[in-house]
Amino acid sequence: MTEAEPAIFARNVPGSTGILRAATVAVAGCGGLGSNAAVALVRAGLGHLILADHDVVEASNLNRQYFFRGDIGRHKVDALADHLRAINPEVQLELLRLTLTPGDVPRLLAKADLLIEAFDSADSKGWLIESWCRAFPNRKVICASGVSGLGKTELIAVRRAGNILLCGDERSDLSQGLCAARVAIVANMQANLAIEALVAE
Numbered sequence: 001m002t003e004a005e006p007a008i009f010a011r012n013v014p015g016s017t018g019i020l021r022a023a024t025v026a027v028a029g030c031g032g033l034g035s036n037a038a039v040a041l042v043r044a045g046l047g048h049l050i051l052a053d054h055d056v057v058e059a060s061n062l063n064r065q066y067f068f069r070g071d072i073g074r075h076k077v078d079a080l081a082d083h084l085r086a087i088n089p090e091v092q093l094e095l096l097r098l099t100l101t102p103g104d105v106p107r108l109l110a111k112a113d114l115l116i117e118a119f120d121s122a123d124s125k126g127w128l129i130e131s132w133c134r135a136f137p138n139r140k141v142i143c144a145s146g147v148s149g150l151g152k153t154e155l156i157a158v159r160r161a162g163n164i165l166l167c168g169d170e171r172s173d174l175s176q177g178l179c180a181a182r183v184a185i186v187a188n189m190q191a192n193l194a195i196e197a198l199v200a201e
Helices: 004-008 016-021 032-044 059-063 076-087 104-108 122-135 180-200
Strands: 024-028 048-052 092-096 114-117 141-144 157-161 164-168
Touching: 016 032, 016 180, 024 032, 032 048, 032 076, 032 114, 032 180, 048 076, 076 092, 104 122, 114 122, 114 180, 122 141, 141 180, 164 180
Parallel strands: 024 048, 024 114, 048 092, 114 141, 141 164
Antiparallel strands: 157 164
16 A cells, blocks of 8 residues: 555545555446446455446547546557556556457456446447346346436436346437546445445445
8 A cells, every 4th residue: 555545545434445555346348337336446446447348539529538548549458547646556457358258257357346327339248247137146236227418417316126237228329429527427426325335245
């Protein structure tokens, strides 16, 4: 632990820092949802993150994802790792530069206490949630559906079904475009639910 680390978390919720330092969260997808959720988790003091994404940063990502112009062309997991370490150099990161498949879930994500689902397509979301619940039936998965468009903040909510937690409005689709503020609201809701679940357990 560096001398700076205790100061970073000096204003954390009492009792949360030690629990979060010992916890591991997997983030599947490091775009608008995953990158912003990961930043919030590291700022809260999470000790270990597994980041999975095959993609590279493009200019069109910069309107909502936690990347900068100098990141264009880099693998998202590598660029995000640098930003997370700039917040807390002590964070432990496992970087998976790959296209995650159902068979990868029990093998590559087994160390995670919970999963943040941050994929784009409905099909990918479906098999990821199903694979996680089958492999780890007692661990939570925090998902997102309906982050597109502008405003309508009052429609964004959390729905719970056992160990599946779903954030979003569950109705908007990508044809409506993506706004940084709305995407970040849902990403931070995912991170907040993860923190709550880890500290409560």
